[in-house]
Amino acid sequence: MTASALIISAPGSGHGKTLITAGLAQALLDQGKKVVVFKMGPDYLDPMFIRQATGLDVRQLDYWMLKPEEIAAELGRAAASADHVLIEGVMGLFDGRFSVASLAREFGIPVVVAADASGMAQTFGALMQGLANYDPQVNVAAVLANRVGSANHGAMLEESVRPPLRYLGWVERDEALVVPERHLGIHTDARQICIDTTRAMAAKLQPCLDKLPWQPLQVDASALQCPLSETRPLQGRRIAIARDAAFSFLYPANVDLLRRAGAEVCFFSPLADEPVPECDSLYLPGGYPELHLQALSDNRRSAESVRAHIVSGKPCLAECGGMLYLQTSLAAGEQTGTMLGLLPGEAVVGKRLARLGYQGLDGTTLRGHTFHYAALSDLPGVANASFQDGREGEPIYRLHNTLASFVHWYFASDPLRIVEWLQGHFSGVDN
Template sequence: MTQCKALLISAPSSGSGKTSVTTAIARWHARRGLKVRVFKTGPDYLDPMVLQRASGHAVYQLDLFMGGLAHCRALLAEAAQDADLILVEGVMGLFDGKPSSADLAAAFGLPVLAVIDASAMAQTFGALALGLQKFRSDIKVCGVVANRVGSAGHGVMVGEGLPDDLPLIAALPRNAALTLPERHLGLVQAIELPGLDELLDGWADAWGAAVKPGFEFATVRFEPQTAFATPPLLLGKRIAVAQDAAFSFIYPANLDCLRKLGAEVLSFSPLKGQVLPDCDAVWLPGGYPELHAEALRKHPSFFADLREHLAAGKPLLAECGGMLCLAISLTDGDGHVHPMAGVLPGQAVMQKKLSALGLQSIDWPEGSLRGHTFHYSSLATPLAPIAIASNPNAGRACESLYQQGSLRASYIHHYFPSNPAAIAAFFAG
């Protein structure tokens, strides 16, 4: 049994400030020389990029659906062996979704810090906080943060009526300068924000000035998880992974999975003009090809290399944005049509509204995989899907899986650890 100070940061709803508070706490303690490990509940790529910069360590997903209980337990236990502090940022509201952030807190005994946007309330703040604390008896909401208070007096007011076992940990003032820009899929990527470190330091300073003296993180015991042996099914295989601002939606656990399977992972950046490495397989993850379509089209060999790779019968997995750049054309948000690689029949078009969102389970020919979908585009293709995903929350988003030769493509962002053997069977060719 390994012990480590730990906390899950949640809220009544999205937009309350979970990411900024988690980031502030991580940065504040990392600057003081502590080893901080941060996890993100549920599928997300953009928040973890910021959290990684704040903590100085890769941010992994904790998702009871995508990864499962044993996988999440192993990640936490491994982190606890080396970390001084573990922070877990929740998803949506504390009790939203199946599984929810509360389910995760209950599974691992994580105390919960509730972040409440206090900008439009006074004493009702206490009632809302108390409701979060009492709604489920199997979790412990240990304190609250009043976010975006208008003044010191407002910060005092919202804390009135809180019981002794639900203290106000901090009242953070509203500050328009300490905000991150957003676009259609969420936060702008960390690598696109040159002033990010100054912003993170500003958040940390605000936390340090606001946190109540004497606040201590609870120590949590994490059970060690017996490691499951991963056979080196990809030993000797070289897998090229596009990785830059156009192809950035990559779970660290996916790369770990490929390496544990024995593969050599070769990262390359099409946006920097780098050529496709000599490889046995390619993974084109999601990202923002629509923002970089012109640069991708002007790359002297990228599309031609992909066509040659597929002509040789080598495996290529394309997910969401990676799939869009393989279509005949991609129409961006401004209506400009960009010729793409043309190896996937069909046209991709960016939409003004959300097209799909939800967890996904899909049966590949090699076995069942889990993941999620989140996109603002559509793909019109004559290809018939070889499989259609199901949504565990009965949502409308049920994505198709397409195959043409050695190309496999889908809007699904697959979580490789959900079935390493299936991933290995595909990439092995």
């Protein structure tokens, strides 16, 4: 099977790429198609929306966290298992050092530009023409007008688009197509909101499906074999992962890598007060623990089992929200919750962004990113990550055989190091 592929991009952020990508995926699923969705960049929230709306795991394509040949391998695996591959871009088509255009150029994937057309008429066509002509090696094949005021408005927009650009159609401005809050953890009915909004968008996009400029995805999946698939260094090891609304920032590719390395992966929910399953290693990913302070404070069975695992000296990797769970306390707004007390200190989630950006571990190829609003009381680290420009990044903390930081690591950037960490050997961190 060789899938056909398409990139959904935009002139910038805020044009509705995520909902349009989710709507297209749902419309294709409704036709019985096998669909794989990717998101460019390290973001968790857009993939969370698409997953909650469609049930599809969304994988990352990121030129900083992954080498080009590893991106090719990801696309190759998708091409071998799906009918269609949808890729949601990040920011605007040509924005950033690792732009959406660079992916389109390298793999010959056609681009659909989805643009918020509210407040525009003929300028819409000029804007689309400019994007199409900016780089002749990037195939901007079609455009979609979003948030259109009326049928007359849609017709004006269509007249402004010049061939060979394909005008797919328009989606009207509609309250049913508005996601009320990007911070998905705020809504107890978040999943139903995602589903309802996406199904409404899928219905609007149905007439566009036959016009989509699909191209076969020509990628050799054998170009890169996971180095762990043959050696399987985690064979016989069981790795428990916290996964629920409080610990939801989990790259599907990280779980896949652990399995390809031979590990048996199991999940548990601290919010449901589930104990850590019998395991050799523990992984506490990030998420929204600050939105679930009462439950995490009250759920002692789960907390005691995490504490017992760590105090026993078994390996644990904790990232961002997972690390906050290990603090003495966690405060957000007027609420404070008692956490595990393993990392001494208090964590406070504020209203201002504390850290944002790609980070890596010096002397290694391990890479990840940070995005958080939290601050810790003074706590000495054993090492520091570094930003792309060399500035000192997030501290890395160690307790027994637990390694913790604010960095969300992308395991495939340095798979052997992650294997070592989950075995309790902290190369790159220990002096």
